[in-house]
Ligand SMILES: Nc1ncnc2c1ncn2[C@@H]1O[C@H](COP(=O)(O)OP(=O)(O)OP(=O)(O)O)[C@@H](O)[C@H]1O
């Protein structure tokens with residue numbers, strides 16, 4: 213098995229406060245990893261640093277993606293290389309039609325990879341197929357990006373993009389928050405459809421329930437900026453029973 | 465000791481400006497008198513400086529320094545260069561009327577194609593028509609005493625006098641194209657459009673340079689009367705060369721129950737001032753006056769609008785957007801006068817500026833003078849940078865920094881372009897903005 217993502221002893225600061233204190237995580241192709249952990253433990257911070265969000269200072273460690281130094285790349289280079297983060301809080305972009313956004317993004321990634329741009333009919337066909345499979349109505353695609361979308365619709369729009377861009381690493385930050393039971397199942401089906409031997413997923417969640425739908429190979433517990441325990445899918449069930457208290461002591 | 469009083473160079477040049485141009489200026493008799501009075505007014509006051517309240521952000525004495533000498537009438541070579549420039553602009557289906565260096569160029573225009581119900585004369589031929597007793601009025605206005613309008617009256621060489629008869633709906637826009645072919649000279653033009661009762665017309669104005677034309681000046685004025693129940697669209701695209709100057713004025717009078725919809729896009733000129741004076745002269749009229757400035761390098765772009773709600777029951781909407789990069793400077797001044805008996809006026813003005821660099825600057829001066837009590841008037845203004853979280857979202861989806869900025873800028877200016885009713889003109893404005901964005905690299 214070849215490592216797709218290697219996070220080694222990562223230390224990250226935000227505004228002079230260290231949030232991640234030497235975090236390590238290796239994700240191989242074909243695997244699904246779940247990351248759980250209390251509020252404020254640094255899960256979103258990790259996902260942001262992997263995606264390249266500005267404002268974080270990496271003071272130590274490294275991140276390799278397909279063997280390359282990810283921290284040297286701009287966010288768009290990372291996206292073109294196959295990193296995708298489904299945001300915990302997707303932003304609204306008024307005035308930019310969802311369709312225009314999707315086409316510009318897809319073609320920018322293809323261009324960066326030296327592939328030809330998709331023709332408009334091919335693009336439309338593809339979006340319609342994916343949208344239909346995720347139960348996303350066409351009129352949502354005509355609106356501004358996430359503008360006036362419900363919390364659940366925003367999350368579905370993230371999964372739609374993931375399905376469209378076909379990234380090799382999918383990081384899902386609390387994809388399940390704000391989704392009703394039916395929407396959760398549909399979104400999880402969408403994610404599962406993307407599982408493949410040359411793609412990996414990192415699923416950040418607070419709830420075991422999501423992991424019934426997207427069954428992980430590994431579960432990691434994060435606390436106070438570190439991975440404090442790793443195990444198989446049964447670890448999530450254990451957490452549901454006992455909570456995080458034991459790990460908080462460990463991390464302190 | 466006798467010290468000769470030597471006037472500073474700009475003002476000395478000023479006197480010569482009119483003296484050397486006189487032979488070329490059409491019209492004698494009453495027209496000459498109007499011109500002389502107008503020039504005397506200009507000579508007395510000179511170019512406006514920052515102590516003139518209406519010009520405080522655009523000090524022409526500092527920025528323009530002096531009025532350039534009148535451009536020579538275009539020769540064959542100039543017309544050939546202009547033809548190439550016009551062809552590049554010829555993207556909309558319209559009746560095209562071309563002015564080259566301030567002179568009508570019939571060979572580059574579509575005069576014969578004009579439909580029934582429209583009468584067209586050139587400004588110069590009407591000014592020369594001795595049988596026309598009111599020809600001097602073409603150079604007069606009581607809408608403003610602005611000194612640059614006086615200069616325009618004194619120096620105007622050509623332009624168009626257009627009449628659209630009552631109840632005529634023009635099938636295509638009238639497109640006045642201003643092309644400069646020379647370097648270091650000034651063109652002075654004035655056009656008048658009278659739209660009859662119940663008529664519908666669209667006026668498009670483009671300003672552009674032929675290849676090689678540099679540091680020229682454009683001094684233009686447009687006077688529009690909109691008859692009762694008429695509908696008029698007015699779209700301006702200022703794409704002059706990046707070292708040119710453009711000082712333009714629009715004077716608009718609206719009749720009762722009219723709909724007036726205007727949009728100005730300035731992306732060219734190192735120095736530009738677009739001043740609009742709009743007067744509601746009849747009840748239940750409705751005006752939308754929108755604009756976009758796209759400025760970079762050291763461009764200075766000023767849009768100044770004065771709206772007079774002189775009668776009751778009229779609505780006005782102003783949406784202005786500025787995108788300012790590098791060391792450019794955008795100015796928006798919006799004045800709304802609500803006269804004492806203009807009850808039920810509904811006037812709103814919203815202006816937003818987007819600063820793309822630390823050295824970019826935007827000034828905004830709203831002025832509301834309200835003398836009626838039963839009115840709704842509002843204005844709002846924001847100035848800021850692009851939202852970092854939106855930029856990151858787009859970049860995380862694969863857009864480069866410039867692509868992400870371009871998409872957000874398009875959305876930002878799009879709010880002011882939505883009001884352009886005619887689809888081909890809206891597309892034209894969008895395409896012009898896209899060109900500006902593409903040129904940012
Ligand atoms: N921009 C920032 N400025 C200051 N502190 C920050 C910033 N971003 C994150 N933090 C802090 O870093 C810590 C980790 O935040 P993070 O969002 O990564 O947690 P999380 O594990 O995703 O929590 P949750 O489960 O609530 O989503 C928190 O204490 C948070 O307040």
Ligand SMILES: [Mg+2]
Nearest residue numbers: 255256257300
């Ligand atoms: Mg989080």
